[in-house]
Amino acid sequence: MIKICHLYPELLNLYGDRGNIIAFVRRCQWRGVDVTTREANLGDPVDFSDTDFLFLGGGSDREQDLIAGDIKRRRAELRSAIENGLVVLAICGGYQLLGQYYRTGDGRVIPGLGLLDFYTEAGGKRLLGNVVIEVMLDGALVRVYGFENHSGRTFLGETEPLGKVLAGNGNNGCDGWEGARYKNVFCSYLHGPLLPKNAGLTDHLIALALKRRGLDLPLIPLDDRFEKRACKVLQDRLL
């Protein structure tokens, strides 16, 4: 049984975030793996050590402010769960929240959780459009497709990037990196949503979650023709 927790769905709900949960759930179900999903909002109790997959979606500055206080109280528990291999997917606002800080346009600094080493600064022009990145998954380079829409520019410190930008802007539009990755934590500006089209990445997350539960088995392959066709549209257009 895989337990999914969708954190702050009421506040962090960029268009399509739900699609990431749908994809994760379906690909478990199609393989006969039981899944439960629970939503946790401000103040709701969450046991991270009893969670297999944590999802944090996108939001804007205003929402981040509201969440900052709540998530700070959960920091220690979340940190130890991450160190113990909790699988996390954080998109856009959720991604920024895990870093050191977010500096707003008027110079205000919103402290992040500091779980990963990167920081974000508000930028002028929004970075917006379809994106292709190249991600290393289990020793193989995999192309990941999505859509970005963010004004924040993220700069990585010690933390590794999720992938290399092949088309689009990525973290800040200048250094060529997209997202961040630490242990089983995957951060990205890509929505679109990210998981449905990118079946390889989704399966990687499922495999990591199962492995943490002691089920280190290769996943049953699925028919991914629809996923491949959806990716090919962007591949043909952008690459």
Added chain:
Amino acid sequence: MPSVKTAKVCYITGGTAPIKRIMAIAAGKFVCWLSRLSGNQGSSLPGLVARRICPGILVELAAQVHRGVVMITGTNGKTTTGNMIAGVLLAAGYKVINNREGANLITGVTASFVRKSSLWGKIDCDYAVLEVDEASFPGVTAEVRPQIVVLTNFFRDQLDRYWEVDKIVGLINTALQKLPGTRLVLNADDPLAAQFREKTGLSCTFYGLGGFERRSGTGDRVREARFCPFCGAPLVYDNFYYSQLGIYKCSGCPFVRPEAQVEATEIVLGPSSTTSMVVYDHSRVLLTVPAHGLHNLYNALAAFSAGSALKIGIESIVRALENYVPVSGRMEAFIYHGKPVYLNLVKNPAGFNEGLAALLNGKERSKDVLLAINDLDADGRDISWLWDVDFEVLAETGRLSFFCTGRRGEEMALRLKYAGISTDRIGLSRDMRAAIRKALAGTGEKVYLYTTYTALWPARKILSRMAVKGNYDQNLPSLS
């Protein structure tokens, strides 16, 4: 006007208590939902409720519009002009709020913001395009500051409420005096609209018709401004279009039809479209508006002028106007070989969900469903919103066959697959014509087409060639 006063107090004291704002928005949204549930558009009631709870709600929400507010007022053409301007801005890639449903009183304007607001009172849009009832104009402008005001024309209209045209003109003039820096877009051919340049001293863009000879003498009867609005002397017309619209000059003072910066010449009125050469800024561009009549040409010229005042590229404006959808595509009915076909425009999850409800209703055994999804600027380049539409509800009925097309038809097909619909019920074709033909030729008893903005017009064109326009339930056309 007590509401205006309260709003100002609210504003000056630095905003409402957040909880009040949230309550107002939540209540407004709840009423939206309730009235939609009862099958009624209920476009102004949510605004009324929200304003009762938080009188400053419109001030707070409208202040968040990133780039500016365009207001359209006047007697005729407000809705069409507003929709055309919104179309121009959307095609240029901006996020736009507009009160499309024609809810043009202050409550309706408030409702359109409440609907677009997050529960926390956040508005994310570049422009608001607001059709404003003439009598409501002073009240609305006291709370929302327009960057551009389009004055279409002034005719006799609803005399019971509007006293007379002069009073309306006076009311709008007084309101405009309080809006320095606003740019006016005025119909040069209407002396009642054109007079606002001199009256207000604001900078203006004029639009009008040049060199059009109207053959029939209709409209000669109800002339509102046969007399000069400045000196009262009779106006003399060189060219006369309808009502008081034409090329005029005053017989007693220097008042004369202003030179139009945006002028339509070589006008050809077709049965369902209007073509003209638009002369602007020493250039000429051919414009075909898919709507009949001089009034729609005026509306298009007003939108053209507003778009160019907002520095939108002329090509982009023309393309948007040529794609203008005259309030069709909302379950527009066709008949194909005796079976009903419905065409529906989808733009957001709420609308799509409403549209899908039709698939669950009815006793028909089976239905064919076409989904045409584009991701051009006017559709929204980000198609993530498809994942917020509840396609899952369709998985439970095994009586639907799907055909996906459009620039992102593949993503649509993927969405259906993850909604739990069996992949052998999902067809996919890049060619919209082929996809529509397949959907029409399906075994379903009804056909439903759902398209995004830029796919609507092509889909409609294809459909019009294959099927007959008409409502199956109301009048069966005789099949020859």
